[in-house]
Amino acid sequence: MTPKEIKSAQGLGKAALIGEAVEKLIATDEAKREYLAKARAVSRVYKAILPDRSSTEFTADAVLVSVLAERIRSLMPRPDISAIMQDVEDLLDRSVAPIPYETPEDAEAIDISQIDFDKLRAKFDTGKQRTEAERLRALLSQKLTAMVARNPTRAEFLDRFQKLIDSYNSGSQNIEAFFRALVQLAEDLTAEEQEAIREGLSEEENAVFDILTKPEPELNEKERDQVKAVARDLLQVLKDEKLVLDWTKKEQARGAVRQAIEIALDRGLPDAYAEDVFNKKCDILYRHVFDAYQTGREGIYAAA
Template sequence: MRLQSMPHNVYSIMRRLICQDQGVNLTAIQASEGFARVGLLDDAVEALVTSEEVKRRYLDLANTVQRLYKAVLPDPTAREFAVEVTPMQVIADKIRALIPPADISLVMQQVEGLLDQSIATEGYIIREASASFDDEHWIDLSKVDFEKLAEKFKASRKRTVNEKLKGTVAQKLMAMVRLNRTRMDYLERFQAMIDAYNAGSLNAEEFFQQLVAFARSLNEEEKRGMGEQLDEEELALFDLLTKPQIEMSDADRDKVKATARELLSTLKAGKLVLDWRKRQQARAEVRVTIEKLLDQGLPKIYTPVLFRQKTTAVFQHVYDAYYGAGRSVYAAA
């Protein structure tokens, strides 16, 4: 097979196996102009995000076609493929605009494969290549008008709206888990929703309603620290010390909060030095400090077994989250 013919052959496979099956007419898109073309492109995106499998297959083949097309350049015969390749790449770009930028980071290792490859992390706010729900380029989940979004959903391409909202929720969720590992249960709930939607157990409207409810719960979780009068760092320690649910009095809860504050303050004041994680003595000092302050501050309801579990969990959290010399996941948030 001549290299020059490969892009066209792969394109033909894509058009036959994916696009036609999903009702996408690439020939009609090529022949259209202006607003008609924009509408057909948006319809194509709506059809191709019907499931994770269809979306991934399309993006994988689109990447293959693009690589082969570039390999042919600057051969003059490449020009004949441009009219076929361009609309296909525009569709792929519009689909990618619904997905947060990929960044395989520490948090992706922590979730143990819980989320699929379309979900990524980079913080609470995402920037999109196309217009967002409120025609701005920035989406902050805590500021989304869900009533307005519901109206948008009813009047728009539903699967596309779901894909965009799913990406926004995923990005914020991953950032929140990175700051507080006890939020892993939110990841499990989120993945269960995605699995049900992909399996056809939820239709587009049901999935949208569950996404909105889940997004609201994330916004409430983000505010929980204020109610506990703890900042994000203190809350992470408090949650590690009290979850799974440990029955205790209000007085004991206050003791745990005070212990979390004192421990964090003590560690940051002189123990989390530059490269502390690489030096055995520095690591030992951090662990001893954790054991000492927890032993002094935690209420008596913590049995020896529970105390050892919590000491280990807190040390692991400190090791993962604090790099030394003021650097941490919280400083980067």
């Protein structure tokens, strides 16, 4: 397959060739980064010679390079606004020229819990394997970022995800093993999200409960129920009385939140908590509340 073949193709044939080209360009993270860097350079040079009439000689090539770069970026995690501001060239690439190309299918984010993993595996086996792995990787990256923000005890999943990527990039895993590991991680995340339901807690109550119980201490069923009650009662007190407007910016308000946490844990936690464990839990829980509820009583859970 050559650039000339892609440019001369029409309709679905062109879309298929673009897909095959992307599959080759994303063989590794290094190859992907190298292509995107070169695509930005092509875009800059092309724009530099506009509106000179001689630029028309290079229009089709510049468009193809830009479209391939856009297709690759569509497979990656959505950037935050700071990333967009640092790389405005990516946005400018979209206006290189008016030649229409088909947009990537299934580009929108999907809910992991709605994934049919059997169909996903079948699509991988019969389709463009690197492209499917890249899509799943991007989805997991977004999902994990949100999950860890809402419950810091899930950081182990993020660490596991990064190790998978490092292993694949180092050549320790082929694309099939990498994809299978990503699917297993996605299935485990789905099971993790069901934990709050199993425990009879809301997501934010479950975050407090996890902080208080993971990785220690070991608790019996009665003690676990005590901790669940602490999680519910503490959140209620914080929301009703302590999480006032701009509380993170006011020393007195921050102190009141910290004190409320310490009082609730001291009164409600079972005797299984040694002093050092108790102090550690107070610290971690305060940091979680500070990070998760900066915008007020609903915090990052409002979107749920």
